[in-house]
Amino acid sequence: MTFRSSRWLLAPVVAGAVAAAGLSLVNPITAADAGPAKGKARNVIFINGDGMAAAQREAARLYLAGLDGQLTMDKLPYSGQLTTSPHDPASPITDSAAAATAWATGEKTYNGAISVDVDGNPLPTLGAQAKAAGKATGLVTTAQVTDASPAAFFANTANRSAQDEIARQYLEVTKPDVILGGGEDWWLPAGAAGAYPDKPAEDTSEASKGTKGDLITEAKAKGYQYVSTADQLQAAKGGKLLGLFANEELFQQRPEGEGDVYNPPASLATMTDKALSTLSKNKQGFFLFVEEEGIDEFAHANNGTRMLQALGELEKAVAVARNYAASHPDTLVVVTGDHECGGLTVEDTATSDESGDGISAEDGPFPIKGSSLSFNLDWTTSGHTGADVPSPRSVRWPSSSAASTRTPTCTTCSPRSSPADPPGRALPSRIRDGRALRSAPPDRFAPG
């Protein structure tokens, strides 16, 4: 896939979110085509199912909703599809850092980059620009709050592993109002255990390791209310909120039966709900990033049981977002994934396992809700793949004409007028099957 076609793919998410929120990016393509002001949303909730592509969604649909059912995210009224390749000299397959940078800035970059371009120059981020526009901002994740996906919306670093530097930038540069998730280890120096003890039995490698001082104390000094338990989170009343609920991720990502745990101290839905009630106090609106990380991490471990559990938790968070949007119709909800993980397929249980043992082995069977049938998951890798990612799976919700699935708004593409189309212009119909993306007109965007 070319860089040119990548712009086709990024445009719906980035330009759509930006235009709908009344923001503008420095990126000349999105800025020049920011679209009509009519129908702008005040609020944006951008939800990432990390590692979630078509097979993960189908597995979740069968498991959680049944043969004829739909996931909450399936019921969103607009649909699209993304390819995900990075602009990396060494790999055609993206990591979460390059993928999230593309979302947050509109620019392709190399794996490991946190909103810096291929030469390491910092790029304007959606989170920073939302704040500059007077909106409240926040991030919620079951990963470390400083992990690559949320980081790309609120920080600029050449290396995603510099999570203590990312935390410092949150406090001193981009200042998101709500920060909820894991990763306490990066907010405290070695030897300062914090609320979550160093070297716990479930993972003795976890221990505080920040190099930027006691950032939790700094956060409090800057007006953040700091919480570390679900009860404290529920009771919190401040307009600035830092919640750290684990040393690292809010789960233990291991193969099935080898110490795998998914039992976050505060669920993604709970954190999302609190973030929304906090951010919505801002009269100028908000930008909120929400992420379920367990989908990706358990797919890396080829652990279908836990991956499905994480997908179920994502569903609950999507429901929270949709409920909010139902009573706040000036809210744009986007649900998508950053890349596929595991080379996953959904298979009939009647077939023999043709793909071998180890990481290629079949996983299952898993029951289909409301049916006597079941399915197998079949993995081909423990890494990411280049499979397309369904969505941006929503535009504004509820829509005035939400009965049918439509293409996403795309303010940079050729018009395909329809009275029922949302504000902005719709993708050409040939875009919708994904394959056509690779034959986009060569003069559409110049390589940059």
Ligand SMILES: [Zn+2]
């Ligand atoms: Zn991954």
